[in-house]
């Protein structure tokens with residue numbers, strides 16, 4: 001059983017690749033949470049996996065909230081996570097380990113894969129070049145090819161790219177990000193909007209509706225940026241932070 005979250009498709013690709021390799025099933029965390037589905041039964045010896053993107057050097061809050069509420073009939077005998085990041089993950093392993101240990105479970109394996117950058121909401125943050133994005137995806141696929149057999153064999157391993165100042169980023173920057181940088185009131189649509197509804201359908205949290213043909217954000221945002229990146233006419237902006245920065249989602253113009 002693999003629980004996953006993905007905004008722009010990078011982690012979905014990783015989750016699907018692992019699920020194919022392990023012949024496992026996928027559960028999309030926001031959907032399960034929306035349905036209040038927190039109780040699951042693992043088959044004897046079944047692996048329990050989590051796949052998610054890194055948000056401000058930690059797992060997204062909605063993933064940690066889900067883990068906290070998750071109820072299993074029996075303790076998993078092999079629990080792993082795979083995370084995707086643009087660069088590095090800080091102390092994500094520690095945070096996730098603590099979250100599962102609070103449930104009485106043990107983390108057996110974890111690894112990170114660099115994937116194309118998706119966060120461009122603030123000045124100084126930009127997308128990867130197309131060449132760099134393609135290179136990251138190819139390297140990520142090689143990491144998956146190497147690590148899926150290790151998951152199949154239930155190996156214990158840890159391969160997380162932590163980066164520099166990891167304690168500081170996870171423990172000081174991340175709480176600030178969760179409190180202040182997931183504010184969706186800065187999202188707006190310009191007159192380029194063609195009322196297609198794509199932003200509504202891609203939002204994993206169902207946080208957008210069309211009002212008078214234009215998107216309206218409702219205050220339940222995880223800042224995945226899927227709405228911004230998927231708009232077919234680039235009509236969505238996040239204040240001035242995103243102006244002129246281009247769009248990316250997994251599968252767009254790259255393969």
Ligand SMILES: Cc1cc2nc3c(=O)[nH]c(=O)nc-3n(C[C@H](O)[C@H](O)[C@H](O)COP(=O)(O)O)c2cc1C
Pocket residue numbers: 005006007008009010011012052053054055056057058084085086087088089115116117118119222223224225250
């Ligand atoms: C809100 C937000 C915060 C992010 N923070 C980080 C970070 O701290 N470190 C990093 O390397 N990448 C960071 N990224 C990049 C994503 O982790 C990366 O692009 C990921 O593969 C996106 O996955 P998805 O397509 O499944 O949503 C961030 C992206 C977003 C949207």
Ligand code: SF4
Pocket residue numbers: 189192193194195196197198199200213214215230231232233234235236
């Ligand atoms: S995706 Fe873009 S064009 Fe379509 S409704 Fe949303 S803002 Fe408008």
Ligand code: SF4
Pocket residue numbers: 007184202203204205206207208217220221222223224225226227228
């Ligand atoms: S409103 Fe946009 S950024 Fe926020 S969760 Fe939905 S798709 Fe992601």
